[in-house]
Amino acid sequence: MRDLHGATTVLLGPQRNAPTVGAALARLGLGGGPVAAVTAGWEEREAEDLELGEHLERPVVNLGLHERAEEVFQHDPGLYEALREHRERLRELERLYRLRLRYLAPAAEELLRREGPEDLMGPERQAAFAQLRDLDEHHLGRVWALEEELREGQRLATRADLEGHRRDLASQVAEARALLIAGGHVGVLYNHLRLFDLLDLVPPTLPILAWSAGAMVLAEKIVLFHDAPPQGRGWAEVFGPGLGLCRGVVLLPHASHRLELDDPVRVQMLAQRFPDSLCVALDEESELVWDGHAWTGSAVTRRLGPRGTLEPVGTVPGSVR
Amino acid sequence: MTALRDWIEGGDLSSASVEAFLAAHAFPLVEGRQVTFVFHGRARHVFLQHWIQALPQQQSLVRVPRTDLWYLTLDLPRNSRIEYKLGVDAGGGHAQLIRDPLNDQLAHDPFGANSVVHTEGYAVPDWTQPDEHARPGTLELRAVPSRAFGGDREIEVYLPARYRPRRRYPLLVVHDGDDFLRFADLKTVLDNLIHRLEIAPLVCALTTSPDRLVEYANDERHASFVVDDLVPYMETGFSIRSQPASRGLLGASFGAVASLSTAWHNPGVFHRMCLLSGSFLFTDIGEHEGGPTFDPVVEFVNAFRKAPGLPARQLFQSCGVYEPMITANRSMLPVFQSTGMRVRFVEARDGHNWQNWRDRLREGLSWLFPGPLWMVYE
Numbered sequence: 001m002r003d004l005h006g007a008t009t010v011l012l013g014p015q016r017n018a019p020t021v022g023a024a025l026a027r028l029g030l031g032g033g034p035v036a037a038v039t040a041g042w043e044e045r046e047a048e049d050l051e052l053g054e055h056l057e058r059p060v061v062n063l064g065l066h067e068r069a070e071e072v073f074q075h076d077p078g079l080y081e082a083l084r085e086h087r088e089r090l091r092e093l094e095r096l097y098r099l100r101l102r103y104l105a106p107a108a109e110e111l112l113r114r115e116g117p118e119d120l121m122g123p124e125r126q127a128a129f130a131q132l133r134d135l136d137e138h139h140l141g142r143v144w145a146l147e148e149e150l151r152e153g154q155r156l157a158t159r160a161d162l163e164g165h166r167r168d169l170a171s172q173v174a175e176a177r178a179l180l181i182a183g184g185h186v187g188v189l190y191n192h193l194r195l196f197d198l199l200d201l202v203p204p205t206l207p208i209l210a211w212s213a214g215a216m217v218l219a220e221k222i223v224l225f226h227d228a229p230p231q232g233r234g235w236a237e238v239f240g241p242g243l244g245l246c247r248g249v250v251l252l253p254h255a256s257h258r259l260e261l262d263d264p265v266r267v268q269m270l271a272q273r274f275p276d277s278l279c280v281a282l283d284e285e286s287e288l289v290w291d292g293h294a295w296t297g298s299a300v301t302r303r304l305g306p307r308g309t310l311e312p313v314g315t316v317p318g319s320v321r
Numbered sequence: 322m323t324a325l326r327d328w329i330e331g332g333d334l335s336s337a338s339v340e341a342f343l344a345a346h347a348f349p350l351v352e353g354r355q356v357t358f359v360f361h362g363r364a365r366h367v368f369l370q371h372w373i374q375a376l377p378q379q380q381s382l383v384r385v386p387r388t389d390l391w392y393l394t395l396d397l398p399r400n401s402r403i404e405y406k407l408g409v410d411a412g413g414g415h416a417q418l419i420r421d422p423l424n425d426q427l428a429h430d431p432f433g434a435n436s437v438v439h440t441e442g443y444a445v446p447d448w449t450q451p452d453e454h455a456r457p458g459t460l461e462l463r464a465v466p467s468r469a470f471g472g473d474r475e476i477e478v479y480l481p482a483r484y485r486p487r488r489r490y491p492l493l494v495v496h497d498g499d500d501f502l503r504f505a506d507l508k509t510v511l512d513n514l515i516h517r518l519e520i521a522p523l524v525c526a527l528t529t530s531p532d533r534l535v536e537y538a539n540d541e542r543h544a545s546f547v548v549d550d551l552v553p554y555m556e557t558g559f560s561i562r563s564q565p566a567s568r569g570l571l572g573a574s575f576g577a578v579a580s581l582s583t584a585w586h587n588p589g590v591f592h593r594m595c596l597l598s599g600s601f602l603f604t605d606i607g608e609h610e611g612g613p614t615f616d617p618v619v620e621f622v623n624a625f626r627k628a629p630g631l632p633a634r635q636l637f638q639s640c641g642v643y644e645p646m647i648t649a650n651r652s653m654l655p656v657f658q659s660t661g662m663r664v665r666f667v668e669a670r671d672g673h674n675w676q677n678w679r680d681r682l683r684e685g686l687s688w689l690f691p692g693p694l695w696m697v698y699e
Contacts, residue, residue, distance in 0.1 A: 017454060044487055044488050184699055185693060185696050212698040216698060224696065230519045230683050230694075231684070237695070253698040254698060
């Protein structure tokens with residue numbers, strides 16, 4: 001994994017309606033020249049990056065991870081089958097995780113909502129969140145173990161087809177002024193970035209600008225969330241490990257739409273479940289910058305506070321691997 | 322009726338006072354569970370015409386003495402949506418049904434429009450309203466050659482925004498498609514739910530029958546049209562997943578009968594069904610009271626109840642508690658459940674109307690064709 005001390009990482013909110021990546025790129029003062037882009041989260045629309053290029057007013061070299069992966073699978077049906085089986089096992093694991101989550105999460109919320117003397121309620125709430133955190137960590141560990149099993153079993157780090165693409169990708173990234181990672185399907189994006197080990201190919205000082213799902217995959221863990229899905233109540237889920245580039249952050253794109261941010265208990269549910277992380281609402285125009293020493297949020301960028309309020313992020317010492 | 326009672330008890334019942342009272346309030350007056358319908362005008366008799374099963378469907382309004390103001394207060398549960406008209410006999414002994422002049426909230430249907438009132442707790446769902454951020458899908462008119470009926474049948478095809486031939490889509494066959502578009506805002510709903518990632522991008526074949534009371538009433542030609550003509554046509558002309566798990570049927574009222582009948586005659590072809598306020602009239606003994614139109618329906622539902630088989634794998638069923646079909650739908654639920662289908666049954670405080678069916682689409686379609694809501698963050 002690359003060491004990013006000294007390199008800038010910019011995490012942004014959704015770009016479709018109010019694109020800010022161009023301005024963020026300009027603020028880095030990189031001069032002209034191409035940028036490399038990952039749009040694999042758009043799946044079969046990966047190549048439709050015309051609008052992005054027009055917005056940036058500079059050449060965009062799409063790394064084409066989705067298409068490359070399709071090509072690899074076509075030539076290597078054994079790998080495709082192994083990945084399919086792996087995804088099926090992950091889905092089963094996810095079902096088991098949800099089985100436990102659907103009891104623990106409502107209990108924790110009920111304890112937050114229920115009134116009572118703090119000496120009675122406090123320890124119960126703490127225990128409930130400790131159970132939730134244990135469950136999340138357990139699930140994270142299981143997913144990680146399955147991934148490692150797959151990587152070793154299938155020799156993903158050294159497989160010839162993948163190696164060829166990695167060499168090609170490394171040369172494309174080496175000529176870029178920055179790496180952009182767009183949002184989209186967070187699972188597909190993560191899988192493709194991991195398949196090609198793209199972050200290992202990125203020069204240590206190359207700035208990375210990522211938005212929405214692109215930001216989520218850079219964190220240590222990927223948290224899926226929606227408070228009001230059409231079927232029942234939504235409980236945030238740990239999807240699995242992220243690429244681990246950005247430590248100590250849980251990134252929540254479209255938070256204003258997907259979360260009931262005016263309900264302090266729902267805000268607390270996330271903030272207290274991930275107390276060691278900065279839970280950041282990555283809404284439109286939000287911007288969170290790692291400058292090599294600390295995270296700094298733009299004026300409109302808010303974090304979810306443990307008391308259920310939204311607070312400006314300000315500047316927070318943190319870490320990036 | 323607090324506001325009206327306070328005004329009456331105020332004692333000033335002059336024309337100017339009536340006008341001021343009318344100008345100061347929205348009508349009908351909704352105060353907790355109390356809904357007060359008001360009519361202003363010269364008349365010999367005024368009554369409320371509604372379609373709430375189990376309540377007298379015509380109820381007289383009372384005149385406020387020395388005025389032309391008439392009123393009726395009903396106790397209605399929260400979350401209710403009521404469609405109604407006012408019957409006004411201006412003196413000739415013949416009442417005319419009119420929309421409430423004091424209420425501009427309307428619900429349209431193939432027969433015109435009714436006035437509509439919502440009790441507390443109900444709000445028109447925001448996902449039924451146009452959203453400027455939602456990419457619009459498209460509608461295409463197509464003529465489907467039909468061996469079942471002979472000649473061509475016109476359908477409309479809904480393609481989701483960013484439809485790509487390289488991708489394969491689920492197929493939803495919609496009965497009364499034209500009415501779903503006009504009265505249940507189906508296109509807006511699909512655009513919004515797909516935009517919100519709550520349902521998968523899907524292709525819809527919107528069918529419309531020239532003789533629905535016959536063709537939707539267990540007419541085998543219709544089942545054959547859907548399965549042998551329409552589905553192959555769609556799979557040839559559009560990028561459709563050809564597995565039964567990716568096919569669904571949607572229908573309301575007689576359209577629900579047609580959906581169930583089609584699936585029952587062709588088990589295994591469609592795995593998903595959305596049946597809204599199905600006209601599932603049946604008899605255990607004796608005659609039914611639906612009239613001749615319902616004869617083939619009753620015959621079908623009776624046969625289905627005896628041998629339901631496994632028409633689909635997943636069923637969303639709903640019915641309004643104010644409509645006559647609620648008892649039949651509740652009676653069908655255990656039969657549906659006994660087949661082994663996954664069944665979700667939802668009741669709404671609403672009647673047999675298009676806005677009820679519109680309001681159920683999110684819950685039904687997102688369960689039958691779930692979208693990538695949890696996974697996509699654009």
